[in-house]
Amino acid sequence: MSLEKPKPRVAVYICHCGKNIADVIDMDEITEYAKHIPNVVSAKNYKFMCSNAGQDLIAEDLKSGKIDRVVVAACSPLMHEETYRRVLRENNFNEFFFEQANIREHASWVNLRDHKGAMDIAKDHVKMAVAKVSNDRPLIRQKVKVTQEALIVGAGITGMFAALDLANKYKVHLVERTPTIGGHMAQLDKTFPTMDCSACITTPKMVEVGRHPNINLLTYSEIENVDLNVGNFEVQVRKKSRRINHLICTGCGTCGEVCPITVPNEFDYNMGYRRAAYVPFPQAIPAQYTIDIKNCIECKLCVDACEVNAIDFNQEDEIIDLKVGSIIIATGNDIFDPSTLYCYGYQKYKNVLIAIEMERLLSSTGPTLGKVIKPSDHKTPKRIGFLQCVGSRDFHEGTHKYCSRVCCMYAIKQARQFKEKYPDSEVFIFYIDMRTFGKGYEEFYEIAAREYGINFIRGRIGDVFENNDGSLIIRGSDTLLAEKYEIEVDMLILSTAIEARKDADEVSRFFGVQFSEDGFFMEAHPKLKPVDSLSTGIFIAGTCQAPRDIPDAVAQAKAAASSADNFMFSGEVEIEPYYSMVQPEICSGCRSCVQLCPYDAISFDETTNTADINAIKCKGCGVCVASCPSNAIIQNHFTRNQILSEVRALKPWENYIKEN
Amino acid sequence: MPQNQKLLKYSSEYSDELSVDDELKKIRSCIQCGMCSAVCPSGSFTALVTRKIMRKALAGDHSVLSGPEIWYCSTCFNCYERCPRTIPVTNVILKLRNMAVREGYLPDALKNVIKNLTNTGHAVPLGGPDSKWAKLREYHKLKKVPPTVHSFPEALDELFTLLDKIKFNARIPYR
Numbered sequence: 001m002s003l004e005k006p007k008p009r010v011a012v013y014i015c016h017c018g019k020n021i022a023d024v025i026d027m028d029e030i031t032e033y034a035k036h037i038p039n040v041v042s043a044k045n046y047k048f049m050c051s052n053a054g055q056d057l058i059a060e061d062l063k064s065g066k067i068d069r070v071v072v073a074a075c076s077p078l079m080h081e082e083t084y085r086r087v088l089r090e091n092n093f094n095e096f097f098f099e100q101a102n103i104r105e106h107a108s109w110v111n112l113r114d115h116k117g118a119m120d121i122a123k124d125h126v127k128m129a130v131a132k133v134s135n136d137r138p139l140i141r142q143k144v145k146v147t148q149e150a151l152i153v154g155a156g157i158t159g160m161f162a163a164l165d166l167a168n169k170y171k172v173h174l175v176e177r178t179p180t181i182g183g184h185m186a187q188l189d190k191t192f193p194t195m196d197c198s199a200c201i202t203t204p205k206m207v208e209v210g211r212h213p214n215i216n217l218l219t220y221s222e223i224e225n226v227d228l229n230v231g232n233f234e235v236q237v238r239k240k241s242r243r244i245n246h247l248i249c250t251g252c253g254t255c256g257e258v259c260p261i262t263v264p265n266e267f268d269y270n271m272g273y274r275r276a277a278y279v280p281f282p283q284a285i286p287a288q289y290t291i292d293i294k295n296c297i298e299c300k301l302c303v304d305a306c307e308v309n310a311i312d313f314n315q316e317d318e319i320i321d322l323k324v325g326s327i328i329i330a331t332g333n334d335i336f337d338p339s340t341l342y343c344y345g346y347q348k349y350k351n352v353l354i355a356i357e358m359e360r361l362l363s364s365t366g367p368t369l370g371k372v373i374k375p376s377d378h379k380t381p382k383r384i385g386f387l388q389c390v391g392s393r394d395f396h397e398g399t400h401k402y403c404s405r406v407c408c409m410y411a412i413k414q415a416r417q418f419k420e421k422y423p424d425s426e427v428f429i430f431y432i433d434m435r436t437f438g439k440g441y442e443e444f445y446e447i448a449a450r451e452y453g454i455n456f457i458r459g460r461i462g463d464v465f466e467n468n469d470g471s472l473i474i475r476g477s478d479t480l481l482a483e484k485y486e487i488e489v490d491m492l493i494l495s496t497a498i499e500a501r502k503d504a505d506e507v508s509r510f511f512g513v514q515f516s517e518d519g520f521f522m523e524a525h526p527k528l529k530p531v532d533s534l535s536t537g538i539f540i541a542g543t544c545q546a547p548r549d550i551p552d553a554v555a556q557a558k559a560a561a562s563s564a565d566n567f568m569f570s571g572e573v574e575i576e577p578y579y580s581m582v583q584p585e586i587c588s589g590c591r592s593c594v595q596l597c598p599y600d601a602i603s604f605d606e607t608t609n610t611a612d613i614n615a616i617k618c619k620g621c622g623v624c625v626a627s628c629p630s631n632a633i634i635q636n637h638f639t640r641n642q643i644l645s646e647v648r649a650l651k652p653w654e655n656y657i658k659e660n
Numbered sequence: 661m662p663q664n665q666k667l668l669k670y671s672s673e674y675s676d677e678l679s680v681d682d683e684l685k686k687i688r689s690c691i692q693c694g695m696c697s698a699v700c701p702s703g704s705f706t707a708l709v710t711r712k713i714m715r716k717a718l719a720g721d722h723s724v725l726s727g728p729e730i731w732y733c734s735t736c737f738n739c740y741e742r743c744p745r746t747i748p749v750t751n752v753i754l755k756l757r758n759m760a761v762r763e764g765y766l767p768d769a770l771k772n773v774i775k776n777l778t779n780t781g782h783a784v785p786l787g788g789p790d791s792k793w794a795k796l797r798e799y800h801k802l803k804k805v806p807p808t809v810h811s812f813p814e815a816l817d818e819l820f821t822l823l824d825k826i827k828f829n830a831r832i833p834y835r
Contacts, residue, residue, distance in 0.1 A: 434691075446745075450688040455719075458692070480692050480715050 015049035015074035094138035131649035156183020158542030165561035180284035189363035193444035255302035272367030336391035376470030381490030391497035578620030593624035696739035781809030
């Protein structure tokens with residue numbers, strides 16, 4: 001019996017991809033070339049390798065016993081790696097004896113006019129893949145049990161819907177930073193395009209969330225720490241002290257009545273006032289008072305007033321440890337602050353407001369109980385203007401390139417509401433493009449123009465000036481007529497952009513989710529994985545991912561809940577075996593990898609004085625491998641030997657070795 | 661800003677008319693797509709841009725009435741057929757002409773037509789017994805002067821009766 005390692009027998013399959021590859025690269029030439037690469041025993045080409053017939057081609061060869069490793073030269077492995085691995089798996093071969101050479105994206109598509117160049121690149125890719133697959137080692141996917149509980153971060157409309165969908169099957173922990181659930185939607189008066197009352201459709205859902213036996217509601221709480229064990233995330237939540245015992249508090253409101261401190265109410269976007277002992281709004285869930293310790297002067301009038309003795313100034317923050325199988329991030333958005341755009345005069349002129357402030361003025365539960373007044377003289381305005389795209393579609397520092405999607409619709413909605421309340425008024429909307437994309441939105445816009453007589457004027461206004469009486473002069477150009485105009489209005493509302501949360505980087509650090517260029521969280525695939533993050537078991541939904549309206553946010557919430565259910569349901573998760581391993585006999589204990597690991601997967605064993613990598617937490621990024629000064633770390637499927645074999649397969653490298 | 665600078669004014673001058681008249685009201689649905697102008701045969705040769713007419717009318721800009729553009733329309737109804745928002749563009753232009761006349765704006769050429777009508781009872785008159793039209797009639801063995809108001813000048817009074825009935829004189833003073 002020979003102890004020599006058996007020689008790998010590689011089969012190369014070259015895919016035409018219809019005409020995507022075959023039009024640029026000569027199939028016969030490259031097949032002939034592949035036959036002469038060392039270790040290759042057969043090379044074939046076929047029109048669509050990913051088709052059933054193409055897969056059967058591989059399966060037959062595997063069954064014949066003549067080959068034991070497979071290279072497919074086709075599209076990106078992101079597209080079809082799993083397809084071909086399954087073929088190996090089903091034929092009782094280790095699925096990691098497979099490599100995919102991407103000759104579509106890397107060779108044919110980028111060299112449509114240079115057929116020879118494309119051929120050279122394709123040959124190199126095939127050669128490298130053969131070298132790699134010859135050195136591949138069999139690997140086994142580990143399976144990990146998944147905890148049957150979920151964590152949802154953020155209890156706006158997205159978080160609430162995701163929680164309700166999941167709670168019928170799993171225990172759900174819903175963490176919310178503010179004292180109440182409901183999010184931005186609870187602040188709105190009406191919703192477009194149906195004009196139904198926002199509170200009337202939100203509050204029943206809030207009550208449902210509050211009462212659901214499977215939802216553990218953690219309001220006034222923040223994430224303290226997360227241990228990213230896939231399938232068994234360990235999360236610490238800090239439940240901030242409300243200084244009021246929630247088991248006893250009846251929400252009667254006596255403490256708020258006696259409290260002598262008034263501060264601007266965040267819920268009314270600082271337009272109205274609240275006490276230091278408060279509920280943000282009457283329908284808040286949970287209906288419990290909170291003492292805002294930042295503004296409290298500890299006069300303790302409330303302690304004497306409270307009939308059930310629920311107030312406890314010694315109450316401390318509580319740390320709650322959770323273990324969950326999946327996480328949905330629904331942290332929502334912030335609103336753009338236009339005070340840096342000085343030409344519009346926000347916070348300089350009294351009668352320039354932002355849309356959320358107008359929303360609170362229009363709201364029957366707002367600071368003016370639904371009466372729209374000018375901040376300058378508290379009289380009702382006769383002529384108002386809305387300026388669109390404030391902070392959106394703008395390339396300046398601090399503004400945003402993207403379209404915020406909802407501003408066109410909320411401006412039309414507010415304009416219609418205003419016109420309904422004050423039919424004699426005149427309303428102008430200054431827009432660049434009206435983007436009314438959703439179901440029933442265009443009709444909503446058309447009716448606003450035709451029935452309500454709202455004036456739509458195209459062109460971004462350039463300057464706003466204030467008159468002595470507080471009214472405003474707007475100067476702009478009607479770009480449809482190419483003529484300048486000046487209009488006097490009593491009030492100007494800025495339709496401000498939706499932007500990513502200012503502390504989104506903290507969330508990103510906790511959960512290992514990535515950012516897109518625009519500051520929002522990045523989905524795993526813009527079309528096919530819209531609610532998956534790049535971390536397994538963590539999903540993103542709602543406006544933390546991109547600006548979107550309520551129907552889209554709810555749809556995403558349901559999609560994320562379904563994805564999380566799908567992830568937890570089987571009870572097990574397979575871990576990709578690409579993790580890194582430390583060879584303890586070589587490790588010098590320098591700890592440089594421990595600090596560099598972005599996933600906190602490396603611990604240091606003080607007794608043996610070596611580093612240790614947690615295979616479940618490791619994402620296989622390779623940072624530790626590159627940083628190790630003693631080459632003690634091996635990354636599965638990307639070992640030194642495997643990577644160097646690929647590099648050596650390239651001709652320039654051979655020449656380089658010969659020359660030196 | 662200097663006072664003489666040309667500035668567009670948005671006024672609610674026509675807002676009553678816009679909300680009462682069903683056809684004029686429809687221009688509020690205009691999305692300025694420009695299809696009406698694209699198919700306008702007159703617009704290919706004149707300053708008529710129907711899209712701008714719609715926009716100016718909506719903005720309440722007075723120049724739409726005082727300017728000559730609305731009179732360049734040949735009422736071919738191409739725009740009427742194609743408008744995606746089903747705005748009756750041609751009818752709107754006709755109504756704007758009505759409004760323009762009411763405000764006293766009328767192109768000189770049309771003033772001449774009215775002068776002809778009120779003087780001779782014909783928008784295109786014969787032009788006297790020695791005109792080429794008269795000679796042409798003679799060649800075809802017709803009476804030199806047709807048996808119309810040209811032959812019976814007293815019938816002109818009937819025309820004035822009709823014109824008075826529709827208060828034509830109040831809008832366009834002709835005598």
